[in-house]
Amino acid sequence: xxxxxxxxxxxxxxxRAALQAAYTAKIDIAILSKVQxxxxxxxxxxxxxxxxxxxxxxxDSLELHAYDTVKGSDYLADQDxxxxxxxxxxxxxxxxxxxxxxxxxLPDGRMYQxxxxxxxVPRTTFAADKTGFxxxxxxxxxxxxxxxxxxxxxxxxxxxxxxxxEFKGVTALDLKTGELKFFLAKAAIIATGGAGRLYRFTxxxxxxxxxxxxxxxxxxxxxxxxxxxxxHPTALVPSGILVSEAARGEGGYLVNKHGERFMKRYAPQKMxxxxxxxxxxxxxxxxxxxxxxxxxxxxxxxxxxxxRHLGEGVLNQKIPFITELAHKYVGVDPLEExxxxxxxxxxxxxxxxxxxxxxxxxxxxxxxxxxxxAGEAAAVSVHGANRLGSNSLSECSxxxxxxxxxxxxxxxxxxxxxxxxxxxxxxxxxxxxxxxKLLHKETGGISVYELRGRLQDAMEQHFGPFRQESTMKxxxxxxxxxxxxxxxxxVEDGGRVYNQNLKDALELDGMIDAAxxxxxxxLARQESRxxxxxxxxxxxxxxxxLKHTVAFFNGGxxxxxxxxxxxxxxxxxxxxKY
Amino acid sequence: MRAGRGVLEWFRRLNLERIYFVIHRLxxxxxxxxxxxxPYLVLLSxxxxxxxxxxxxxxxxxLAIIFIFSILxxxxxxxxxxxxxLGLISGRPLRHPIKPIxxxxxxxxxxxxxxxxxxxxxxxxxxxxxxxxxxxxxxxVGP
Amino acid sequence: xxxxxxxxxxxxxxxxxxxxxxxxxxxxxxxxxxxxVKIKEEQDPTLAIRYSCRMAICGSCGMVxxxxxxxxxxxxxxxxxxDTITVEPMWNHxxxxxxxxxxxxxxxxLRKVKPYIIRDLKEIYESDMEIGQKPEELEKYxxxxxxxxxxxxxxxxxxxxxxxxxxxxxxxNAAYRWSADSxxxxxxxxxxxxxxxxxxxxxxxxxxxxxxxxxxxxPGFSIQLLKASLIRRAKRVL
Numbered sequence: 001x002x003x004x005x006x007x008x009x010x011x012x013x014x015x016r017a018a019l020q021a022a023y024t025a026k027i028d029i030a031i032l033s034k035v036q037x038x039x040x041x042x043x044x045x046x047x048x049x050x051x052x053x054x055x056x057x058x059x060d061s062l063e064l065h066a067y068d069t070v071k072g073s074d075y076l077a078d079q080d081x082x083x084x085x086x087x088x089x090x091x092x093x094x095x096x097x098x099x100x101x102x103x104x105x106l107p108d109g110r111m112y113q114x115x116x117x118x119x120x121v122p123r124t125t126f127a128a129d130k131t132g133f134x135x136x137x138x139x140x141x142x143x144x145x146x147x148x149x150x151x152x153x154x155x156x157x158x159x160x161x162x163x164x165x166e167f168k169g170v171t172a173l174d175l176k177t178g179e180l181k182f183f184l185a186k187a188a189i190i191a192t193g194g195a196g197r198l199y200r201f202t203x204x205x206x207x208x209x210x211x212x213x214x215x216x217x218x219x220x221x222x223x224x225x226x227x228x229x230x231x232h233p234t235a236l237v238p239s240g241i242l243v244s245e246a247a248r249g250e251g252g253y254l255v256n257k258h259g260e261r262f263m264k265r266y267a268p269q270k271m272x273x274x275x276x277x278x279x280x281x282x283x284x285x286x287x288x289x290x291x292x293x294x295x296x297x298x299x300x301x302x303x304x305x306x307x308r309h310l311g312e313g314v315l316n317q318k319i320p321f322i323t324e325l326a327h328k329y330v331g332v333d334p335l336e337e338x339x340x341x342x343x344x345x346x347x348x349x350x351x352x353x354x355x356x357x358x359x360x361x362x363x364x365x366x367x368x369x370x371x372x373x374a375g376e377a378a379a380v381s382v383h384g385a386n387r388l389g390s391n392s393l394s395e396c397s398x399x400x401x402x403x404x405x406x407x408x409x410x411x412x413x414x415x416x417x418x419x420x421x422x423x424x425x426x427x428x429x430x431x432x433x434x435x436x437k438l439l440h441k442e443t444g445g446i447s448v449y450e451l452r453g454r455l456q457d458a459m460e461q462h463f464g465p466f467r468q469e470s471t472m473k474x475x476x477x478x479x480x481x482x483x484x485x486x487x488x489x490x491v492e493d494g495g496r497v498y499n500q501n502l503k504d505a506l507e508l509d510g511m512i513d514a515a516x517x518x519x520x521x522x523l524a525r526q527e528s529r530x531x532x533x534x535x536x537x538x539x540x541x542x543x544x545x546l547k548h549t550v551a552f553f554n555g556g557x558x559x560x561x562x563x564x565x566x567x568x569x570x571x572x573x574x575x576x577k578y
Numbered sequence: 579m580r581a582g583r584g585v586l587e588w589f590r591r592l593n594l595e596r597i598y599f600v601i602h603r604l605x606x607x608x609x610x611x612x613x614x615x616x617p618y619l620v621l622l623s624x625x626x627x628x629x630x631x632x633x634x635x636x637x638x639x640x641l642a643i644i645f646i647f648s649i650l651x652x653x654x655x656x657x658x659x660x661x662x663x664l665g666l667i668s669g670r671p672l673r674h675p676i677k678p679i680x681x682x683x684x685x686x687x688x689x690x691x692x693x694x695x696x697x698x699x700x701x702x703x704x705x706x707x708x709x710x711x712x713x714x715x716x717x718x719v720g721p
Numbered sequence: 722x723x724x725x726x727x728x729x730x731x732x733x734x735x736x737x738x739x740x741x742x743x744x745x746x747x748x749x750x751x752x753x754x755x756x757x758v759k760i761k762e763e764q765d766p767t768l769a770i771r772y773s774c775r776m777a778i779c780g781s782c783g784m785v786x787x788x789x790x791x792x793x794x795x796x797x798x799x800x801x802x803x804d805t806i807t808v809e810p811m812w813n814h815x816x817x818x819x820x821x822x823x824x825x826x827x828x829x830x831l832r833k834v835k836p837y838i839i840r841d842l843k844e845i846y847e848s849d850m851e852i853g854q855k856p857e858e859l860e861k862y863x864x865x866x867x868x869x870x871x872x873x874x875x876x877x878x879x880x881x882x883x884x885x886x887x888x889x890x891x892x893x894n895a896a897y898r899w900s901a902d903s904x905x906x907x908x909x910x911x912x913x914x915x916x917x918x919x920x921x922x923x924x925x926x927x928x929x930x931x932x933x934x935x936x937x938x939x940p941g942f943s944i945q946l947l948k949a950s951l952i953r954r955a956k957r958v959l
Contacts, residue, residue: 592789592877592929592932592933593928593929593932595926595927595928595929595932595941596879596927596928596929596932598926599879599925599926599927599928600879600927602925603925659925659926662926662945663945663948663949663952664949664952664953665945665946665948665949665950665952665953665959666949
């Protein structure tokens, strides 16, 4: 199949890019998503989108937002990218308003903004507590307006085809029919999201597996800052369902089993609204030191989220979804009882190495022509070592727009890709790899799900929020063994139509490579910065480690190199005290 | 090409309104089947009185009672539907609820109409059946 | 805890059959989706189910559980009294495999009603203005914007069972939601689309759509409001 522009992944970044590309140019756009287009994990985003909308009313400024973001990232963010983010975020919020997102409003018609973790001024625009859902729903319905956007639901991309530093196409498995399709295109935007499911206890959907990051490594691309994995402090026990930061933003408290608001010992100024990594580590420390509750069935420790003092009005108007989740999934009434919460993996700050405008860079820093990446899948790096809440929706929308426009302009000018023999051979090779080798396995062999469980447990045990050299050194051989054992994996479902077993196996293949990038990066970085916290190197080391980790495959093994952080204004690296 | 069970789908008893919907459809069909043949019945029987004699038979009376139920239910429910479709008694939608609840209990006016339909139908049925079964001949036959 | 029996209606492209699985569970606070995924991972990897978010917001896992169209992730075992669960794919849809159905027709119908702000396109894409909206204006359509496009309403509608050209509650609800948005100027256009033989009129108020909606959207109500607006020839939707 030939298209002008491929958008891989249909979250907020992907759909925003599609909209922008479709409006900018009359080119043929295809959205490929491994789930149905409107079901991407972006729908679970709850808190909001941060932007400096009304600077005079709030005493806010672009510079303040940028400073908050840079400080929150523990100074690892590329400051020129952050400046671009804060500049374009309000433009994006207004654009989303014009296409129909039902932002929550003040009585005078302006958009309501709330306080959020790490933000010095309330600048998070929200739509009740389902902001991500409303934005996704609106974006999805808006792409129905354009006839030049074709949606390929449930097409699982298996390989990126890149030749001579230029993007050529992808092969994708059509789940419905079981065929492997070959997509030839002039340009592509990768927006496949993060890799939460590398770990056991995560807030992400079953589909957030990050295998595209692994496939990118295999195609010779580079991943940046993969060791920075954010744990969100409040996730329901035992399902891992997210309880938005908005609960704390509206005034909720975190209490340990003695009823104490323990955050005063870790972040006396901001208390519960300190950045996520600080709050997560605080909660885990409380649990480790015996001041947490213990969940009977799963044995997990947790602390309580106290919303009782907020009152019914606030609960029903501002955070109704959280109230519903508490009732449904834990059987708790937030007006009367504490909600059990514990940190879970939530966001991957790392991702495909791109430059400030979303262009994908190879390990040597050159642009892979025709390829962009946006959203959580990319690491521009705007979030550095730790992401502030509500900055991700802004990032997705801003880079969705930037890459969509740039890719559309590129596709307009680029020549139609020739159906070269080499690409067909590459695609056919892929087809045989998948179907012959994976499907027709003899009996015996490991179940996909068992191997995946081992991967998740290994990551949780050895590369969790508190890391140290000895445990990480034990973890890497485990991951390498899993890599080896993958060759013996058995796909039991032999059918062609909707073979989820095969898809899960292909996902696992990519996941293992992505996990290795996280592991090696974490072991190598001998400091603590943001979300990467090491018990053996608890201090931040700006002299040796103010740089990004770039991971890539060299002869089948992961190799790391380092590139400097781009600094513009904020040269004084303060300690992150809140 | 239909993907499903077709007409059998109507008969799922998922909510109260659905039951009304099914009865409305069934009574509608029954009314058509009962009323349309009547002129032909008169023609076949030769005279109005002859035709009405058929109505006096036990089967005739049963069919007539079902007819009364049908016309009452279909009519009153139909009025209810018209009022709703004109938007006259709808009220405002519920503010996003914590637990999803059926539309029926969401709107008091709606609920009242549902109840009213069945109550009026039952009352009318009682009166009508009485007349059919025990009413004087001449009430139905005419002078 | 006693073992749970799960009866699943399977389909492999040619024949369909009921298959029984026995599962041991530790607590009833898990969802039917958790049980199905457990079966898939531990007992039978050939079972095909659509699922993603597991928190009733993506709309993938729509199916019929014990005779009622529900989202699998939202149906907790605690709600089901006995130890047997019967699961079948959504009604009124063509089955692709096991519990996965073809939802393309739903999306096509949604596209037909133009579910986006109809207004000067240049103004939307090229200006930087903020249109603004009062809280009362937001309230008017807000509840209807919660639709996650799961298709359960389309499965429950009796009209769709016999007439699959009917737009259905999902599309009609979207038509209302966009027409009632104060920022939209497209009611006239949409009115023409839905004032058709297979538009709004086939609806005969069975209201099962609202009864099964997992997000409490009440599409039945929005359809009646659309009808009222058409009958009264309202300039703005009611």
